[in-house]
Amino acid sequence: MKRHFLSLCGGVGGSKLADGLARHLSPDELTIAVNTGDDFDHLGLRICPDIDTVLYMLAGLVSRERGWGREDESWTTHKTLQALGAPSWFQLGDKDIALHLYRNQLLSSGRSLSEAIAAIAAGLGVRHAPVPVTDAATPTTIDTADGELAFQDYFVRLRADVRVDGIRYGGTDATKLSEGLEAALANPALSGIIIAPSNPFISIEPMLATGRLRERIAGAEIPVVLVSPYVNGAAVKGPVERIQRDLGLPPGDAGVLRHYDGLIDVFFTDTAVHEAGAGVDVELGETLMRDAEGRAALAGRILRRLGWQR
Amino acid sequence: MKRHFLSLCGGVGGSKLADGLARHLSPDELTIAVNTGDDFDHLGLRICPDIDTVLYMLAGLVSRERGWGREDESWTTHKTLQALGAPSWFQLGDKDIALHLYRNQLLSSGRSLSEAIAAIAAGLGVRHAPVPVTDAATPTTIDTADGELAFQDYFVRLRADVRVDGIRYGGTDATKLSEGLEAALANPALSGIIIAPSNPFISIEPMLATGRLRERIAGAEIPVVLVSPYVNGAAVKGPVERIQRDLGLPPGDAGVLRHYDGLIDVFFTDTAVHEAGAGVDVELGETLMRDAEGRAALAGRILRRLGWQR
Numbered sequence: 001m002k003r004h005f006l007s008l009c010g011g012v013g014g015s016k017l018a019d020g021l022a023r024h025l026s027p028d029e030l031t032i033a034v035n036t037g038d039d040f041d042h043l044g045l046r047i048c049p050d051i052d053t054v055l056y057m058l059a060g061l062v063s064r065e066r067g068w069g070r071e072d073e074s075w076t077t078h079k080t081l082q083a084l085g086a087p088s089w090f091q092l093g094d095k096d097i098a099l100h101l102y103r104n105q106l107l108s109s110g111r112s113l114s115e116a117i118a119a120i121a122a123g124l125g126v127r128h129a130p131v132p133v134t135d136a137a138t139p140t141t142i143d144t145a146d147g148e149l150a151f152q153d154y155f156v157r158l159r160a161d162v163r164v165d166g167i168r169y170g171g172t173d174a175t176k177l178s179e180g181l182e183a184a185l186a187n188p189a190l191s192g193i194i195i196a197p198s199n200p201f202i203s204i205e206p207m208l209a210t211g212r213l214r215e216r217i218a219g220a221e222i223p224v225v226l227v228s229p230y231v232n233g234a235a236v237k238g239p240v241e242r243i244q245r246d247l248g249l250p251p252g253d254a255g256v257l258r259h260y261d262g263l264i265d266v267f268f269t270d271t272a273v274h275e276a277g278a279g280v281d282v283e284l285g286e287t288l289m290r291d292a293e294g295r296a297a298l299a300g301r302i303l304r305r306l307g308w309q310r
Numbered sequence: 311m312k313r314h315f316l317s318l319c320g321g322v323g324g325s326k327l328a329d330g331l332a333r334h335l336s337p338d339e340l341t342i343a344v345n346t347g348d349d350f351d352h353l354g355l356r357i358c359p360d361i362d363t364v365l366y367m368l369a370g371l372v373s374r375e376r377g378w379g380r381e382d383e384s385w386t387t388h389k390t391l392q393a394l395g396a397p398s399w400f401q402l403g404d405k406d407i408a409l410h411l412y413r414n415q416l417l418s419s420g421r422s423l424s425e426a427i428a429a430i431a432a433g434l435g436v437r438h439a440p441v442p443v444t445d446a447a448t449p450t451t452i453d454t455a456d457g458e459l460a461f462q463d464y465f466v467r468l469r470a471d472v473r474v475d476g477i478r479y480g481g482t483d484a485t486k487l488s489e490g491l492e493a494a495l496a497n498p499a500l501s502g503i504i505i506a507p508s509n510p511f512i513s514i515e516p517m518l519a520t521g522r523l524r525e526r527i528a529g530a531e532i533p534v535v536l537v538s539p540y541v542n543g544a545a546v547k548g549p550v551e552r553i554q555r556d557l558g559l560p561p562g563d564a565g566v567l568r569h570y571d572g573l574i575d576v577f578f579t580d581t582a583v584h585e586a587g588a589g590v591d592v593e594l595g596e597t598l599m600r601d602a603e604g605r606a607a608l609a610g611r612i613l614r615r616l617g618w619q620r
Binding site (some may be wrong): 041042043044045074076077078080083084085087094095097098099101102104105107108116119120122123124147188 | 318351353354355385386387388390391393394395396404407408409411412414415417418419429430432433434546617
């Protein structure tokens with residue numbers, strides 16, 4: 001029987017694992033569901049940072065240096081926006097703008113976000129088209145001592161250099177999951193759910209908080225794998241360490257495991273874990289994905305642990 | 311007393327005369343009202359071909375070769391859109407896209423078209439900010455034997471190479487004129503209305519058909535100057551000759567004068583006119599505006615004819 005796997009992912013780390021999984025699985029064996037909590041409007045365009053990073057990674061176009069946007073970009077439009085005095089704190093390269101305009105055309109002609117992403121993926125030659133966790137707008141809001149911040153205000157403009165008092169997710173129990181994600185959850189061949197090494201609080205939790213996804217995963221008889229966002233005890237990227245401290249969680253893997261308490265069956269990490277929690281198997285080994293080979297290797301280990309063989 | 315002048319204009323020819331007038335008059339002496347009948351949505355962006363041509367001309371940025379868009383453009387986004395399979399029959403250069411994204415940001419944050427144009431003009435350093443004839447959407451539709459065509463379908467996609475059975479204008483008697491145009495019409499110093507050498511049927515008439523502008527101009531005691539769109543008996547640019555033929559009007563200036571019957575006091579043309587009509591004075595002389603000097607020269611002749619002196 002063909003097996004099916006579902007990956008939940010955010011941007012940079014998530015896109016790498018998604019790419020690794022796509023190197024083993026055919027498009028009908030893999031659903032890549034992506035966070036939309038970072039999405040926002042800029043210049044009247046819908047910006048989907050995590051989805052686009054996944055698309056560019058899968059298309060082999062992602063900028064290695066930046067980790068987001070496209071390789072070999074030019075910045076003519078961005079510089080012209082600056083000269084005009086238009087909002088330009090969020091950078092979009094000229095090629096990246098083409099993707100945004102295509103999405104703008106599709107959305108403004110009534111297509112759903114899922115349909116827009118499918119069309120863009122086809123245009124980029126991406127066979128494993130990702131799906132958004134939902135077609136609805138589910139913006140994450142960060143609570144700070146100085147009031148609430150829209151997510152990209154916190155993340156890009158303030159570079160996450162602010163104490164986080166709380167995080168509120170745009171998705172609710174009533175938010176409809178995307179058709180693609182629903183199809184994966186309903187797939188009788190679903191053999192594993194793989195949570196990517198993305199930030200648990202700002203990339204994965206916005207998904208789990210949407211449409212009762214956390215409860216549905218916890219209640220399903222499907223093994224759930226988590227890849228630690230920590231490598232050698234330090235975050236590869238982003239503010240996960242600071243957020244854990246601000247939210248009063250223990251540092252490193254311990255805090256991550258406490259956050260995912262009750263959800264995880266297998267934990268992939270490169271650092272010994274003393275108290276993984278009841279019913280959590282720890283798989284020790286390399287989790288840093290340096291290149292395509294590293295992405296495929298980690299994905300292969302995860303899939304084999306889930307009983308998959310080529 | 312300071313005098314005030316109102317110019318009605320379309321794109322290429324209109325922008326040239328607007329530039330000439332702006333070389334003589336201060337911003338508070340001149341209102342440049344621009345056609346919005348060509349406006350349409352492309353890639354989810356509002357495209358305002360005539361307004362943008364006027365803006366770029368006044369900013370000294372208009373492409374000499376194309377007559378629209380900016381000089382020294384690059385086409386990275388356009389090429390990337392083509393590679394993605396996105397709609398790309400209407401070309402936007404990378405710098406031009408910055409203007410469109412700024413307008414998209416302004417309109418999507420609730421600004422009117424007039425406000426958006428004022429902000430963009432400021433960003434371009436344009437002192438004589440043009441005003442749209444109206445902030446409302448007033449799309450022109452072309453009737454053909456094969457059915458109706460959206461204006462840019464007719465004008466750009468089909469290169470106006472089709473028989474025109476009729477032209478329908480988006481503006482109605484009830485359409486509200488823009489505040490800037492209303493202010494000019496209400497200005498007690500208004501000393502002349504100058505209709506640019508733009509296509510009478512697709513650039514000027516959409517304005518006159520909006521908010522009873524034709525009746526208001528005809529009923530006002532203000533001299534109306536028209537510059538012929540013909541030079542040496544031939545159209546400088548665009549489908550004016552074919553439209554006159556298709557609509558059953560006489561060719562050349564005679565057809566233009568018949569179209570504007572009852573509205574015009576002074577007619578600037580370079581070709582002898584036999585029957586200008588009752589009450590129309592003909593001013594013979596060079597009307598082709600080859601360069602900045604030519605634009606200023608024609609504008610100066612018109613303004614002097616209207617009693618203006620520096």
